Amino acid sequence: MNLLLLEPGDFIDENRVQLQGRRLQHMQDVHGVTTGDTLKAGVLNGSMGTARILQLSQTLAELEVSLDKAPPPPLPITLLLALPRPKMLRRVLQTVATMGVKQLYLINSWRVEKSYWQSPFLSEHAIREQLLLGLEQGCDTLLPEVHIRQRFKPFVEDELPGLVAGNMALVAHPSGEMPCPTSVQDNLVLALGPEGGFIDYEIQKFQETGFDAVTLGARILRVETAIPAILGRLFQ
Amino acid sequence: MNLLLLEPGDFIDENRVQLQGRRLQHMQDVHGVTTGDTLKAGVLNGSMGTARILQLSQTLAELEVSLDKAPPPPLPITLLLALPRPKMLRRVLQTVATMGVKQLYLINSWRVEKSYWQSPFLSEHAIREQLLLGLEQGCDTLLPEVHIRQRFKPFVEDELPGLVAGNMALVAHPSGEMPCPTSVQDNLVLALGPEGGFIDYEIQKFQETGFDAVTLGARILRVETAIPAILGRLFQ
Numbered sequence: 514m515n516l517l518l519l520e521p522g523d524f525i526d527e528n529r530v531q532l533q534g535r536r537l538q539h540m541q542d543v544h545g546v547t548t549g550d551t552l553k554a555g556v557l558n559g560s561m562g563t564a565r566i567l568q569l570s571q572t573l574a575e576l577e578v579s580l581d582k583a584p585p586p587p588l589p590i591t592l593l594l595a596l597p598r599p600k601m602l603r604r605v606l607q608t609v610a611t612m613g614v615k616q617l618y619l620i621n622s623w624r625v626e627k628s629y630w631q632s633p634f635l636s637e638h639a640i641r642e643q644l645l646l647g648l649e650q651g652c653d654t655l656l657p658e659v660h661i662r663q664r665f666k667p668f669v670e671d672e673l674p675g676l677v678a679g680n681m682a683l684v685a686h687p688s689g690e691m692p693c694p695t696s697v698q699d700n701l702v703l704a705l706g707p708e709g710g711f712i713d714y715e716i717q718k719f720q721e722t723g724f725d726a727v728t729l730g731a732r733i734l735r736v737e738t739a740i741p742a743i744l745g746r747l748f749q
Numbered sequence: 750m751n752l753l754l755l756e757p758g759d760f761i762d763e764n765r766v767q768l769q770g771r772r773l774q775h776m777q778d779v780h781g782v783t784t785g786d787t788l789k790a791g792v793l794n795g796s797m798g799t800a801r802i803l804q805l806s807q808t809l810a811e812l813e814v815s816l817d818k819a820p821p822p823p824l825p826i827t828l829l830l831a832l833p834r835p836k837m838l839r840r841v842l843q844t845v846a847t848m849g850v851k852q853l854y855l856i857n858s859w860r861v862e863k864s865y866w867q868s869p870f871l872s873e874h875a876i877r878e879q880l881l882l883g884l885e886q887g888c889d890t891l892l893p894e895v896h897i898r899q900r901f902k903p904f905v906e907d908e909l910p911g912l913v914a915g916n917m918a919l920v921a922h923p924s925g926e927m928p929c930p931t932s933v934q935d936n937l938v939l940a941l942g943p944e945g946g947f948i949d950y951e952i953q954k955f956q957e958t959g960f961d962a963v964t965l966g967a968r969i970l971r972v973e974t975a976i977p978a979i980l981g982r983l984f985q
Contacts, residue, residue: 515969585967608974651968695931731821732887733751734977738844741974742981 610647
């Protein structure tokens with residue numbers, strides 16, 4: 514928790530918040546704060562700044578906030594991700610939020626196991642929880658939007674053309690002929706496949722929609738490693 | 750397991766191996782192989798190619814191997830990493846091996862909790878286990894060398910100058926003034942700090958040894974995210 518992320522419901526006054534639960538415990542156990550300490554803080558989908566601890570007990574903290582800075586700029590990317598297995602999904606959601614992706618589509622693919630779609634980690638509440646942890650890590654307040662698309666063909670045929678229109682579109686694929694570009698400034702739509710990759714039919718559908726297949730090199734990365742590697746490469 | 754990684758002890762003949770245990774189980778449970786199937790294979794610290802299943806039972810597989818390709822080139826980097834907490838260390842070792850780092854120094858820093866040095870995950874056996882998983886993921890055979898340096902000052906003063914001599918040397922630090930470079934071709938020594946970063950004294954010691962402090966931007970990344978992000982950026 515590098516940023517104390519506040520929600521509108523925490524405010525008891527224009528510049529004053531009360532905290533209980535996880536964030537209070539983390540401040541005490543990990544940061545070891547005491548009354549008078551100042552923390553980096555921000556309000557969800559709003560400004561960032563500092564929060565000073567006015568009162569502190571085992572069950573409640575009251576803080577005075579001063580929020581006047583903008584959060585860091587979002588990455589200009591829409592990320593399409595074949596639904597990872599549940600345990601990895603949680604880390605991926607955190608990573609995506611930490612790195613500044615604001616539009617994430619979790620999509621189906623032939624090689625996504627059907628059972629993954631039943632995971633409780635896909636509930637709105639569970640997704641939000643991981644995104645908040647990611648924002649707290651990366652020091653950002655803008656909550657990513659996560660869109661769940663369980664049917665590949667309708668998504669690619671009906672919705673994807675609208676997302677791609679006017680943007681660069683790339684699908685990462687082991688047999689991609691282009692190396693992945695660097696120092697991208699424009700809006701970009703990027704598709705990452707499941708373990709084992711998209712199947713040929715899926716790559717073809719992406720290409721028909723205007724995607725270029727790019728390779729990340731000879732090494733096969735787990736999705737949780739591939740995302741930071743490709744984002745680190747694309748945006749500089 | 751994208752590569753079946755063989756060890757010299759698996760060979761019963763020049764081109765023939767017998768497997769039991771984890772790798773056999775993985776081939777059967779995850780890959781669902783049967784007799785006659787061919788897998789991507791390689792021998793530890795040696796060549797890569799294919800392995801064809803000659804015989805298969807619940808307890809033993811016999812395979813014929815044909816290994817004539819070189820593993821992918823290593824990244825020209827020596828990575829110095831403040832020892833991460835044990836759970837993260839395991840993933841970090843896998844990531845490092847997957848991405849092609851061959852020289853890893855786990856070093857001390859003021860903000861590394863002392864208890865981390867007692868972790869059973871630091872045993873030679875435990876480290877090797879994670880590195881092998883990483884090589885299997887990334888399709889590589891060259892085992893990284895992991896060096897453990899529990900005392901910061903002797904390491905930096907006595908050993909580091911020799912590692913740095915003639916190479917670019919960078920330490921990632923939130924207050925670094927240079928952005929991290931891209932498309933590096935030469936040998937590079939890169940130091941990554943613990944959660945909370947290196948302290949000023951440590952940064953100063955690195956700088957005295959010829960390191961430049963570089964920033965990765967406003968967002969604070971977990972070490973397991975920072976490593977692929979910075980490697981993806983450095984090597985293109």
